[in-house]
Amino acid sequence: MSLRYIGKGVRRVDGADKVTGQAMFVADITVPRMLHAKVVRAGVPHARIVSLSTTEAEGMPGVHKVVTGQGCEILFGTCLWDQPPIAVDRVRHAGEPVAVVLALTEHQAEEAAKKVKVEYEPLPFLLDPVEAAKPGAPLLHEKNGSYRRVEYIVHSEAGSNIFHRYKLRKGDTEAGFAAADVVVEEHFEFPLSAHCALEPHGAICRFTQGGDIEMWASNQAPFVLRDVLADMFKIPVTRIRVRIPYLGGGFGGKSDVCIEPLVAYVASKVPGWAVKLVLSRKEVFVGSLIGRGMKGRMKIGARKDGTFIALEAEMFFSDGAYGDTSWPVVTVAGHNCTGPFEFPNCKVDSCGVYTNTPPVGAYRGYGHPEGQFMAGRLVDMLARKLGMPPADLMRKNFLCEGRKNGLGQEIKRSHGDLFACLDKVEKAIGATPLPAEDDTYLYGRGMAAMMKAPKMAANASSTAYLQLSNDGSVFINLSGIEMGQGCQTAFSQIAAEALKMPIERIRMYRDVDTQFTPWEWQTVASMQTYRGGRAIVLACERAVELLRQNASLVFDCPMEEVEYDGEACFRRSLPGNRLPVGSLARGYMFGNGLTVGTPVQTTGTYRVAGVTEPDPETGMGNAAGSWTFGVQAADIRIEKATGKIDVLHYASCFDPGRVINPVTIRGQIAGGVVQGLGAALMEKLEFGANGVARNTNFGPYRIPTVDDMPDRFTIEFIETPNPEGPFCAKPIGEHPIVAVAPTILNAIRNATGVEFTRLPVRPEDVLEALRRKEGV
Amino acid sequence: MAAITLKVNGTTHTIELEHDRVRLAEILREQLGLTGTKVGCGVGKCGSCTVLVNGEPVTSCTLLARKADGAEILTIEGMADGAVLHPIQEAFLDAGAVQCGFCTPGLILRTYSLLRAHPTADDGQIVEMLRHHLCRCTGYEAILAAVKLSRERMQSA
Numbered sequence: 008m009s010l011r012y013i014g015k016g017v018r019r020v021d022g023a024d025k026v027t028g029q030a031m032f033v034a035d036i037t038v039p040r041m042l043h044a045k046v047v048r049a050g051v052p053h054a055r056i057v058s059l060s061t062t063e064a065e066g067m068p069g070v071h072k073v074v075t076g077q078g079c080e081i082l083f084g085t086c087l088w089d090q091p092p093i094a095v096d097r098v099r100h101a102g103e104p105v106a107v108v109l110a111l112t113e114h115q116a117e118e119a120a121k122k123v124k125v126e127y128e129p130l131p132f133l134l135d136p137v138e139a140a141k142p143g144a145p146l147l148h149e150k151n152g153s154y155r156r157v158e159y160i161v162h163s164e165a166g167s168n169i170f171h172r173y174k175l176r177k178g179d180t181e182a183g184f185a186a187a188d189v190v191v192e193e194h195f196e197f198p199l200s201a202h203c204a205l206e207p208h209g210a211i212c213r214f215t216q217g218g219d220i221e222m223w224a225s226n227q228a229p230f231v232l233r234d235v236l237a238d239m240f241k242i243p244v245t246r247i248r249v250r251i252p253y254l255g256g257g258f259g260g261k262s263d264v265c266i267e268p269l270v271a272y273v274a275s276k277v278p279g280w281a282v283k284l285v286l287s288r289k290e291v292f293v294g295s296l297i298g299r300g301m302k303g304r305m306k307i308g309a310r311k312d313g314t315f316i317a318l319e320a321e322m323f324f325s326d327g328a329y330g331d332t333s334w335p336v337v338t339v340a341g342h343n344c345t346g347p348f349e350f351p352n353c354k355v356d357s358c359g360v361y362t363n364t365p366p367v368g369a370y371r372g373y374g375h376p377e378g379q380f381m382a383g384r385l386v387d388m389l390a391r392k393l394g395m396p397p398a399d400l401m402r403k404n405f406l407c408e409g410r411k412n413g414l415g416q417e418i419k420r421s422h423g424d425l426f427a428c429l430d431k432v433e434k435a436i437g438a439t440p441l442p443a444e445d446d447t448y449l450y451g452r453g454m455a456a457m458m459k460a461p462k463m464a465a466n467a468s469s470t471a472y473l474q475l476s477n478d479g480s481v482f483i484n485l486s487g488i489e490m491g492q493g494c495q496t497a498f499s500q501i502a503a504e505a506l507k508m509p510i511e512r513i514r515m516y517r518d519v520d521t522q523f524t525p526w527e528w529q530t531v532a533s534m535q536t537y538r539g540g541r542a543i544v545l546a547c548e549r550a551v552e553l554l555r556q557n558a559s560l561v562f563d564c565p566m567e568e569v570e571y572d573g574e575a576c577f578r579r580s581l582p583g584n585r586l587p588v589g590s591l592a593r594g595y596m597f598g599n600g601l602t603v604g605t606p607v608q609t610t611g612t613y614r615v616a617g618v619t620e621p622d623p624e625t626g627m628g629n630a631a632g633s634w635t636f637g638v639q640a641a642d643i644r645i646e647k648a649t650g651k652i653d654v655l656h657y658a659s660c661f662d663p664g665r666v667i668n669p670v671t672i673r674g675q676i677a678g679g680v681v682q683g684l685g686a687a688l689m690e691k692l693e694f695g696a697n698g699v700a701r702n703t704n705f706g707p708y709r710i711p712t713v714d715d716m717p718d719r720f721t722i723e724f725i726e727t728p729n730p731e732g733p734f735c736a737k738p739i740g741e742h743p744i745v746a747v748a749p750t751i752l753n754a755i756r757n758a759t760g761v762e763f764t765r766l767p768v769r770p771e772d773v774l775e776a777l778r779r780k781e782g783v
Numbered sequence: 784m785a786a787i788t789l790k791v792n793g794t795t796h797t798i799e800l801e802h803d804r805v806r807l808a809e810i811l812r813e814q815l816g817l818t819g820t821k822v823g824c825g826v827g828k829c830g831s832c833t834v835l836v837n838g839e840p841v842t843s844c845t846l847l848a849r850k851a852d853g854a855e856i857l858t859i860e861g862m863a864d865g866a867v868l869h870p871i872q873e874a875f876l877d878a879g880a881v882q883c884g885f886c887t888p889g890l891i892l893r894t895y896s897l898l899r900a901h902p903t904a905d906d907g908q909i910v911e912m913l914r915h916h917l918c919r920c921t922g923y924e925a926i927l928a929a930v931k932l933s934r935e936r937m938q939s940a
């Protein structure tokens with residue numbers, strides 16, 4: 008069967024809204040009776056609040072109220088309830104809200120916020136997760152271990168700052184290392200970083216005087232948010248309505264919950280008024296979620312022939328003041344730090360540690376970049392030790408049919424073909440010889456392979472609602488958040504293909520509104536096109552069934568005799584007598600008004616079946632519901648005089664099962680690679696001696712510009728059909744970022760002979776290393 | 784407080800300023816409802832808020848509104864002719880240069896100002912101009928392609 012829309016570069020369905028400025032983001036929304044909020048933040052990393060005076064602020068022009076945490080007994084969370092919406096008597100990071108001023112204009116709120124007086128008694132602060140995890144370290148949470156939590160999956164260690172430890176125990180690593188001919192081991196660091204979605208976080212919330220909660224938010228997880236609000240305020244879920252307009256990028260930084268509990272708490276103090284908070288960019292750095300923050304050690308053992316036999320790793324995540332958004336990152340970083348390789352014996356300890364920084368949350372790649380940075384670099388080191396090309400060493404150990412991953416799950420052919428990915432990347436990168444060192448530059452080539460599996464609630468599902476109209480046009484309603492990844496366009500393509508209809512007749516609901524759009528877990532883990540797409544295919548299949556059933560009533564013949572071709576239904580024996588789909592949309596109405604059949608409105612639901620949480624003892628189990636594999640390679644050039652690194656060629660090949668849209672998928676890969684270059688070469692949230700973040704805006708926190716883009720991209724795909732996915736597709740959104748850091752650092756090693764193991768590698772680091780090398 | 788006059792997308796407005804530090808972006812977004820101008824950083828570093836002031840690209844998050852008194856301003860809302868998109872807008876769509884769309888309005892306006900002044904701008908000038916803008920989604924590849932496509936289309940238009 009030839010496909011009309013799948014695999015075609017269909018224009019984005021949200022494109023016209025976005026190029027004309029009409030796309031609505033939360034900051035663009037104004038509702039009646041709205042107050043503007045300005046947050047007063049701690050400014051100190053760890054302290055007890057001695058006194059808090061709002062009197063002067065309350066007297067300022069336009070001020071409606073100043074809300075503090077006094078008397079607040081709420082702790083919110085989804086699996087670990089450890090965070091108050093606003094500081095009560097203690098602050099645990101410098102960006103923590105201590106008061107919120109509500110005024111008629113933003114300016115008035117800002118002016119009044121300056122008048123809030125807070126006195127602190129400083130407490131010792133901790134930024135380093137290894138230090139913070141040590142016995143005897145000052146505690147951020149004396150109640151760690153006794154907070155309400157889902158005990159099967161969150162493993163807190165009372166009396167310490169370790170709020171979650173994930174353990175993987177597969178096979179016998181001691182015996183494995185004893186049998187190894189070669190062992191490599193290193194310490195690594197992946198610093199705290201900021202997502203830097205261009206749209207700052209925002210939320211509007213109103214507690215109606217009738218007892219309902221209305222919210223508009225820049226959030227990837229409206230249904231999770233709704234549950235959290237219901238739990239915070241002890242009201243039924245059904246009395247909460249969350250609306251999500253377009254998101255100006257998410258990358259995980261807007262997933263789970265972020266600033267919304269604060270805005271809701273404040274709104275609860277002014278029933279009838281709407282409260283609007285839009286963070287400044289600086290506040291996004293200090294007062295939303297940040298990412299990464301891993302310090303770790305990994306050790307790999309192999310036989311002489313290159314077969315991997317054991318892996319041992321330890322990771323400490325600087326997860327900030329609260330742990331609910333980061334514990335699952337810690338888990339998945341642990342069990343997937345093996346990368347796309349088989350290790351018969353694994354011992355991994357991955358710890359989420361309370362530190363005095365903003366809380367860490369999901370960030371594109373979700374633990375995979377952190378863990379696989381270590382694996383990707385060690386494989387390169389091991390290859391050199393074995394005297395083997397890295398590509399050969401990878402081939403020897405790739406996950407493939409019949410092999411088992413760290414969790415003990417058996418890989419099937421449909422999970423993807425790493426060998427084919429590697430072949431393509433080798434060929435693309437090898438086509439241009441790497442220049443030899445010259446007076447000005449060193450040149451290097453590096454490669455790394457990756458895998459990513461979604462981390463999701465075991466009950467995560469998507470539901471599509473489909474409605475056919477009497478003109479033959481179709482509504483699809485599904486709560487996937489459009490944040491730039493292009494799910495709305497992919498959904499339209501999938502629906503048009505499944506219904507065999509022109510894509511112009513398909514219309515996706517735009518805004519997600521928990522009152523009208525079907526329940527959906529959340530838009531994370533690169534699962535939207537995959538899981539939502541499957542739900543749409545099912546809804547479309549049911550719609551076609553209903554159309555044929557309606558037609559069979561009109562023709563008065565068995566349904567098996569009715570055919571459907573996208574435009575009409577007809578009886579196989581009488582192909583000339585066609586009933587257009589529109590005429591069957593609400594049942595079929597004869598000339599005299601008599602109507603038979605059923606209105607064509609259907610639903611389709613898809614959940615990845617059989618997913619379980621990892622076993623608390625071994626850390627193994629059926630925790631991953633799908634995989635996507637890929638390989639990347641880069642040619643770089645280092646300017647000897649400055650240490651500056653230019654990426655000459657960046658080649659990627661992934662196996663997404665099926666490319667739904669070649670234009671949007673290329674955009675995902677190019678965007679992910681460049682974001683990964685940011686992590687490899689420039690990005691790091693820096694803290695001063697006072698424990699306060701210093702580089703909290705664009706500029707001081709440098710992210711890639713057009714100058715940092717590779718001179719050349721190769722972006723290719725292998726399409727190993729995955730029968731589980733819509734038209735055989737697999738997740739592919741976060742994946743391009745996972746292997747960038749090891750790829751680039753392997754290339755730097757190739758160019759300079761220096762083994763970097765800490766990110767980012769900035770020009771000054773390269774220069775210093777080159778000088779040190781020369782000095783030796 | 785002082786009032787200023789702005790001619791925005793062809794229409795003249797007289798606007799009262801709440802205080803003397805009000806930025807142009809706030810006026811456009813909050814007083815005139817032109818929310819297509821996006822504020823990504825508020826400090827002149829990301830380019831999302833770029834509008835044309837007397838034909839010149841300016842970060843409206845840093846420009847004091849009173850300094851724009853009497854100016855002619857073009858915002859993203861003034862780019863299309865009714866429901867007919869400007870060729871640059873079409874080019875951004877065709878090149879796949881739009882993902883989340885937050886950086887897009889500013890980029891389109893900057894591209895317009897460049898190509899109006901230099902219809903045959905070379906690739907170096909294009910890169911130079913793009914340095915003023917951050918995009919976290921696309922990796923810039925498609926944006927570069929969109930600007931080149933715009934150059935081609937505006938020449939043949």
Ligand code: FES
Pocket residue numbers: 821822823824825826827828829830831832833842843844845
């Ligand atoms: S918002 Fe004006 S430059 Fe960033």
Ligand code: FES
Pocket residue numbers: 205255256491880881882883884885886887917918919920921
């Ligand atoms: S498209 Fe999202 S920032 Fe450029």
